[in-house]
Amino acid sequence: MKTLFKQSLALTGMLMVLTACIYPMLIAGAAKFASGSGGGVKVERDGKVIGYANIGQSFTEDRYFNGRPSAVNYNAAGSGGSNKSTTNLDYIKTVKDRIDTFMVHNPTVVKQDIPTELVTASGSGLDPNVSPKAAYVQIARISAARGIPEERIKTLVDQHIHKPLFTIFGTYTINVLELNVDLDALNNN
Numbered sequence: 001m002k003t004l005f006k007q008s009l010a011l012t013g014m015l016m017v018l019t020a021c022i023y024p025m026l027i028a029g030a031a032k033f034a035s036g037s038g039g040g041v042k043v044e045r046d047g048k049v050i051g052y053a054n055i056g057q058s059f060t061e062d063r064y065f066n067g068r069p070s071a072v073n074y075n076a077a078g079s080g081g082s083n084k085s086t087t088n089l090d091y092i093k094t095v096k097d098r099i100d101t102f103m104v105h106n107p108t109v110v111k112q113d114i115p116t117e118l119v120t121a122s123g124s125g126l127d128p129n130v131s132p133k134a135a136y137v138q139i140a141r142i143s144a145a146r147g148i149p150e151e152r153i154k155t156l157v158d159q160h161i162h163k164p165l166f167t168i169f170g171t172y173t174i175n176v177l178e179l180n181v182d183l184d185a186l187n188n189n
Contacts, residue, residue: 004065016176025146029033032145034071039062040052040053040054040055041054042179043051043178043181044113045181045184050175050177050181052076052128052177053128053175053177053178054128055074055076055126055128056068056070056122056125056126056127056128056129056176056177057074057128057177058070058073059176059180061145062105062141062142062144062145062158063134063142063145063183064142064180064183065130065138065142065176065179065180065183066078066102066118066138066176067108067127067128067129067130067176067177068117068118068120068121068122068127068129068130069098069118069119069120069121070122070125070126071121071125072125072126073125074125074126075125076126079124079125079126080123080124080125081121081122081123081124081125082094082121082125084089095119097122098118098119098120099111099114099119102114102118102119106137106138106140106141108140108141109137109140113137113160115130115131115133115134117130117134118130118137128175128176128177129162129173129174129175129176130173130176131171131172131173131174132157132158132174133160133177134174135157135160135174136154136157139153139157142183146183148186153183153186156179156182156183156186157174157179159182160174160175160178160179160182161173161174162174162175166185
């Protein structure tokens, strides 16, 4: 019995050192080689940090591309989904309200053409990306709000499409913050 207790205690101690000390240090060290050196990829404008490329932000003005809605109000300290099923009445009402709001701001878009991602939150509530289709359906609104021809905005959207690492796996995405920063620069030129 004493032998099993000693072995259990030794194994517990080894696992504590491994999982609470060594593993976190290895991950922190590996992060130093990632984009942003483990501190996040900062997006700057005029020398000021205006956000992080991997954390979604709220854009509500008609002159900007909208990203995915957030179940946590874009709070990076408490990321998470709504945890409501697609049959939950509150969830259904929330999605319908988002569709109605989108339609008010994008009257040229047919309801069936609204990409799901523009009216549903991601699992983290902080998804910074949308699909090219989600960006394309917003071009008419932004063109009218900014007085920029739709073709120029479409060209800008096309320049921001990120292809997946392997073309057979993954999806094409657009980082909304980076797109909006370049949209402001396009408006200033």
